[in-house]
Amino acid sequence: MLLLCALVHAGEVSIPLTGTVPDDGLDHFFLPFEVPAGIEELEVRHAAGEGDNVLDWGLDGPDGFVGWGGGNTEPAVVNAEAASRSYLPTPLTPGTWSVVVGKAGIVEPPGTYAVEVILRDEATLPAQPERQPYTAAPALRTGPGWFAGDLHVHSRESGDASPTIDEIATFADSVGLDFVVFSDHNTISQNEFLVDAQGRFPDLLLLPGIEFTSYSGHAGATGATRWVDHRLGQPGATMEAAAAAIHAQEALLVVNHPTLQLGDACIGCAWEAELAPEEIDAVEVLTGGWSPVGQLFFAGTVGLWESWLDEGARIAAVGGSDDHTGGAAPGSRDSPLGSPTTMVWAEELSAAALLDGMRAGLTVVKLQGPDDPMVELWPSTGSRTLADTPDDIPWTATVTGGTGAVLQWVVDGETAGSAVVDADPFLDTRSFDASASGLRVRVVLLVDGAERVVTSYRWLEDAAQPTEEGCGCGGGDEAGAGVLGAALLAWRRRRLARGR
Numbered sequence: 001m002l003l004l005c006a007l008v009h010a011g012e013v014s015i016p017l018t019g020t021v022p023d024d025g026l027d028h029f030f031l032p033f034e035v036p037a038g039i040e041e042l043e044v045r046h047a048a049g050e051g052d053n054v055l056d057w058g059l060d061g062p063d064g065f066v067g068w069g070g071g072n073t074e075p076a077v078v079n080a081e082a083a084s085r086s087y088l089p090t091p092l093t094p095g096t097w098s099v100v101v102g103k104a105g106i107v108e109p110p111g112t113y114a115v116e117v118i119l120r121d122e123a124t125l126p127a128q129p130e131r132q133p134y135t136a137a138p139a140l141r142t143g144p145g146w147f148a149g150d151l152h153v154h155s156r157e158s159g160d161a162s163p164t165i166d167e168i169a170t171f172a173d174s175v176g177l178d179f180v181v182f183s184d185h186n187t188i189s190q191n192e193f194l195v196d197a198q199g200r201f202p203d204l205l206l207l208p209g210i211e212f213t214s215y216s217g218h219a220g221a222t223g224a225t226r227w228v229d230h231r232l233g234q235p236g237a238t239m240e241a242a243a244a245a246i247h248a249q250e251a252l253l254v255v256n257h258p259t260l261q262l263g264d265a266c267i268g269c270a271w272e273a274e275l276a277p278e279e280i281d282a283v284e285v286l287t288g289g290w291s292p293v294g295q296l297f298f299a300g301t302v303g304l305w306e307s308w309l310d311e312g313a314r315i316a317a318v319g320g321s322d323d324h325t326g327g328a329a330p331g332s333r334d335s336p337l338g339s340p341t342t343m344v345w346a347e348e349l350s351a352a353a354l355l356d357g358m359r360a361g362l363t364v365v366k367l368q369g370p371d372d373p374m375v376e377l378w379p380s381t382g383s384r385t386l387a388d389t390p391d392d393i394p395w396t397a398t399v400t401g402g403t404g405a406v407l408q409w410v411v412d413g414e415t416a417g418s419a420v421v422d423a424d425p426f427l428d429t430r431s432f433d434a435s436a437s438g439l440r441v442r443v444v445l446l447v448d449g450a451e452r453v454v455t456s457y458r459w460l461e462d463a464a465q466p467t468e469e470g471c472g473c474g475g476g477d478e479a480g481a482g483v484l485g486a487a488l489l490a491w492r493r494r495r496l497a498r499g500r
Contacts, residue, residue, distance in 0.1 A: 226249055316361040318358065410444060
C-alpha cells in the first residue's frame with residue numbers, strides 16, 4: 001500500500017486516518033474527524049487500493065453530503081467558494097466531518113485504507129463564480145413536437161469521466177440533439193455548472209440529473225437536483241427510500257443497463273436492487289448504442305422490461321449512451337454521445353415538459369442515433385373517448401425515412417403482425433380489442449433484420465380516457481397534445497392509488 005506523505009505548511013494541520021476495512025457486511029463505512037473553528041479549507045488525500053481491492057471515496061459535513069468522488073484518484077479539496085470535481089463548495093463549519101468509504105471490491109480481504117485530511121486556515125483553491133444553483137431555463141422552443149436527447153451522459157464531475165459540460169454540449173449540438181441529461185455518479189456538483197453553460201448553447205437544453213450508483217444497481221434520477229443517498233444498508237438508505245426521494249423532486253427513476261453483467265469491469269451495473277416495478281418510471285432498453293456489447297444485452301433487457309409490465313407497471317422505454325468522453329471516442333466498443341437517441345413528445349422544449357412526456361410514456365428509442373428512421377404511434381380516432389368506437393380503437397404507426405424496413409407490431413410482449421415499409425411516409429393502421437384488460441401496444445422497426453427503432457407501449461385505456469380538460473382533439477400536433485393529457489391523467493391516478 002502506498003504511504004501518504006504530506007508536507008504540512010504553516011497554517012495546516014494533518015489528520016492521518018488509517019486502518020483495516022471493517023468486515024461488517026455493509027457496503028460503506030465512515031472515518032470521522034473534527035474540524036475546529038477558523039478552518040477555511042480541507043483536503044482529503046487517499047492512497048490507491050491495496051492489491052486488487054477497490055475503494056470509493058466521498059465526504060460528509062455536519063449538515064450532510066459534500067461530495068462523492070467514487071474512484072477519483074486525486075485529492076478532494078473543499079472551501080466555501082470552490083471545490084474540486086465531484087464536490088460542492090461548502091463552508092468549513094466546525095464539528096464532526098467524515099470521509100465516506102465505499103467497499104467497491106474487496107478481493108483480498110480484509111483490506112486496508114490510508115487517508116490524510118489536511119485542514120488549512122487559508123483557502124488555496126480559487127473561487128468558482130461560474131457555479132450557481134440550478135434553475136430551469138425558459139423553453140428553448142415552444143409548441144408540441146418530438147425532441148431528441150441523450151438521457152445518460154457523464155461529465156468530468158464523475159470520477160471515471162473526462163469531458164467538461166461545454167465539450168459535451170458542443171458535441172451533442174453538432175449531432176442534432178435537442179437536450180442532454182447530465183447523470184454523474186452520486187453527485188449533484190455538475191448541476192451547478194448548467195446555468196452558466198446554458199447561456200452558450202441556446203439550441204440545446206441542459207438537464208440536471210444523477211446516476212444513482214449503488215453496488216446492486218444503477219438508476220438515472222432524471223431531473224433531480226438534490227442528492228439521493230446511495231449508501232444502501234446505512235440507516236434509512238434503501239432503494240424504496242431512494243425512489244421516494246427521486247419522486248419527491250418530480251424527477252424520474254430510470255433503471256440503467258439492468259442486465260449488464262460484466263463482473264468487476266462494471267461494479268453494480270446489473271440491476272439486483274429490490275424495488276417494486278411500479279416505482280420505476282423508465283428503463284434503458286439499450287445502453288451505449290447498437291455496439292456488440294449493446295446487442296449482447298438488448299434482448300435480455302427487453303425481456304426484463306416486458307416482465308415488469310406483465311406485473312402491471314407502466315414503464316417507458318428510453319435509451320442512453322452512458323458516454324464518458326463527450327463523444328471523443330466513437331469506436332464500436334465505446335458509448336458515443338447520442339447513441340442511442342431518445343425521442344420525447346413534449347409540449348415544448350423545457351425541462352418540465354420533457355419530464356411530463358417521459359412520465360406519460362411518449363418516447364421512441366432510436367437505437368443507433370438521431371439519423372435513424374422515426375416511428376410514431378398514435379390513436380387514429382379524433383375523439384379521446386370510446387363513444388364512437390366502443391369495441392376497438394384503431395392505432396396508426398407512421399414511419400418516416402424507413403423505406404425498405406419492416407414495421408413490427410407487439411401486443412402484450414408478443415409479435416402481432418408486420419408490414420414492409422414501401423413508402424415515405426408509411427402509415428399502417430390496426431385495431432385491437434379495447435375490452436381486453438391491460439392491453440398494451442408498441443411497434444418496432446427492423447432494418448436489415450435487426451431492431452433499429454423501438455417505441456414505448458401505449459395502453460388502450462389511456463387513449464379511451466378524456467384529457468383533464470375533457471377535450472376531443474383532432475389530428476397532428478393537437479392529437480399528440482390530447483394523448484399527452486390523457487396519459488398524464490392516467491399516470492397521476494396510478495400515483496394517487498399508490499399513496500403518492
